[in-house]
Amino acid sequence: MSEQEHHHAIPFKFLIRTFLTLLVLTVVTVLAAMVDFSHFNDAVKPLDMDFTPLNITLAMLIAIVKASLVATFFMGLRFDKKLNVSILVANVVFVFIFFAITLSDTLYRGIIDEVEGKKLQFESPVEAAKDKGSDSEH
């Protein structure tokens, strides 16, 4: 019986509550997408971007809560060893480092060009390939 005690079966009430919360949050995220927050955007616009920061922020917050619920209860991290928890946490941290470093390049390319007093002609490789493709067709 000592074998069994190592494997904590997750209580069913946690599973059903997690399931119901995930269903509710799916409805909430759809409802949140129906509301257009774009008229608030001038107040919160951090960069000169056209997409709606409030809508995407809300959608991502809900997604993060949903993902945390799945990891905590369905994947059982609530009852798991700290080592397994730390693997996932480190994983997420490194994903954010990956995003942050990449964005620090792609977001500020034009700005750096201005500081350096010259305009580097960055061309989208996708566009270039497409132009080339359409040229050869004609």
Added chain:
Amino acid sequence: MNTSANSTTANNTTAGVVKHHVAHHFKSADQEFQSAKLGMWLFLTTEVLLFSGLFCAYLIFRVWYPETFALGSTLLDWRLGALNTLVLITSSFTMAWGVRNAQTNQFKALTINLAITFICAGIFMVVKYFEYTHKIHVGTLWGASFTAGGFEEPHLHIFFSIYFLMTGLHGFHVLIGMGVIAWLFVRSLKRHFYAEYFTPVEMVGLYWHLVDLIWIFLFPLLYLISGVKF
């Protein structure tokens, strides 16, 4: 199995199970289980990093071409995306319940929950099939294959490249998941899993929840960008 009257009353719940033998290089069943779980979590990190490359591409192109993504999103049917979200969440729930069934020697419930999980995964793929065939029909495809006309927006092919790469890789994971869940289903019929041994159920469960987790992010990022209208 011992079928004497004495042991059936005492050991009724595990009658008929195929006992698992701990591999010789492990000290105990628990060590074997924990090693498998550690390995599974490490594998899942590589899965997250694999998808994070695509999420990063999404991030870059969405920042560069926000109007493209806003328009591209309207060409996807959010109702199908929402349906698939509900289907995957349900399958994740039945999978987690299945792990609990194995831990508590509920053999029939385990088989049923695995079957429901498999069916939900199948529904997900059927919905994806209808979505993909529609896109092939109207020509909203990746890169140079984008043949749909009448759009002012010049970068739509990038949105659909990202859409097909992300949902395609995710769908591929769902298909693999269906395969391993079917394998668990057959083994559950043979009563290979019980309270002292359910390692494959737990590991497939972790994998399946990760597939669900990735879809939780894909759904709002692809389908809900420009709001939803009934």
